[in-house]
Amino acid sequence: MPLIIAPMACGWVGWSGEVLLLPLAMFFPLLWAMAPSRSIAALVAASYFLAASRGLPQGVNNFYSANLWPGLGLWLAASVSFTGVHAALWTKRHGTFAVGKRGGGWAMPLRHLIVIVLMALPPFGITGWAHPLTAAGVLFPGWGWWGLCAMATGLLIMTTRLWPAAAIILAGFWLWSAATWTEPKLPDAWRGVDLQVGQNLGRDGSLLYHRDLIATMRRKIAAHPGARVVVLPESALGFWTPTVARVWQEGLRGSSLTVIAGAAVIDPQGYDNVMVALSAAAAKVLYRERMPVPGSMWQPWLQWTGQGGGARADFFGNAVVEVEGIRIVPLICYEQLILWPVLQSMLHSPQVLVAVGNGWWTENTSIVDIQRASVAAWARLFGLPVVMAFNT
Incomplete structure (x- = not known):
């Protein structure tokens, strides 16, 4: 016993x-x-x-x-x-x-x-x-x-x-x-923005939603006038479309901000859970998730049976991406709980660890806290500054 x-x-x-x-x-x-x-x-x-x-x-x-x-x-x-x-x-x-x-x-x-x-x-x-x-x-x-x-x-x-x-x-x-013990440092001029909008995050594709999100982001970073890169949670932008890109570029006009935010890129065969990078001058898909949540997101049997659908797993792809000349380790939600995405990225000598999640469904559990603890442990092991952004 x-x-x-x-x-x-x-x-x-x-x-x-x-x-x-x-x-x-x-x-x-x-x-x-x-x-x-x-x-x-x-x-x-x-x-x-x-x-x-x-x-x-x-x-x-x-x-x-x-x-x-x-x-x-x-x-x-x-x-x-x-x-x-x-x-x-x-x-x-x-x-x-x-x-x-x-x-x-x-x-x-x-x-x-x-x-x-x-x-x-x-x-x-x-x-x-x-x-x-x-x-x-x-x-x-x-x-x-x-x-x-x-x-x-x-x-x-x-x-x-x-x-x-x-x-x-x-x-x-x-x-x-x-x-x-000291907590991992926040990199200079980078800020993470946590949100508390529950399951509504990213599910409203209206112009009003995106304008409100831009205003919320600006309000939350107002106390940090030196911020150049702002990180928003997983799924914050909902479906990634040219229209969404234009709305955000217009909303960032006149600022020097670069925004990293979660979104979904959809096609007839399924979708990619991604991070995008936005500024007044450009908008692009920055990172495609290597390991979505098995079962609820990653459903490979749909591909095997020819049905299509579910999130794609990029497994060993895009281990490190670059934002404003800085190499970052991108980790979306589930990737923070397993090993190979972190270790693969560390092979490429990154400079910043960026972790995002959409944890509204974890209410009354310690899942988000465990994700944060795991990210903090990896950041401290490799001596990296870390930026986190979660929605609850």
Whole structure:
């Protein structure tokens, strides 16, 4: 029973939306390795994952305005890949797990290394939420790729008989980081604008809506006269059309502002969830989302069956984009919860991390807080300033 309750506590508390609690996830590999059988290992993985993603059923309920059953079904289905990978790669340890005793070997850490990689990359990484590597930014802020390697090494050692030493060392880094923690900086002349318009964001394509949104944006940044780049949430502009572009260009006339905002580009085969860049002089699609939300947005079976529809996944496309000569990491909503979009972008030496989301459907859950915590952890790991903009 403790082997089921403990990973549940790690998932529940570690993924509560408080960035400094993320390192609790480092104890999950230890508990997984301690499982006496494959079935118990599967239960350990399931309890951790289900606790960490506990906001999903309520979020789906809010999104579809239905009862909890669709959300519960999706919640359980999403846990299958995480649990299945951990169950398949678990191996029975030989000998004792105690320090100073023989036994254990390297089979378990090598298998856990495979787990770490599989849950970071497609296809399993598509639902690779609550990945313990995310905590690297808390334990090793500013270390970049070396910090990621240090975190991975610590997680692997946690599956061996040397786990007490690893736990003490990682806990020491955790305490030091908590005592000296500072939030990621906002880049000079950049501002994020949060909105609180619920599900109405982007659903009204009228001229009045866009004029009101422009006025709201200007009002919110009035206290920052030096702002040059303003970031608005995912879906803020609704459907991206030449008319919308002209309205915004006209609204920005006479200013030196560049606006980055979420929108949707639609065609007969489906749509792209995008960020666009707008100024008085130009308007263009800046970024196409690499991984939309599976199920509700990304529905590949519609393409496979020839029906068309759903959001396209650009997977490994446009890892870094440029705004006013600055290379940015763009992350839209779901991409903030998984690993490969972040790590792919970091390979290109970006200068700013830009994260947007439309979280109206997450009411009464901690999903948006978890997204913000994940973004903050990655930004601190690689020493990047960050701009966030969410709608709730």
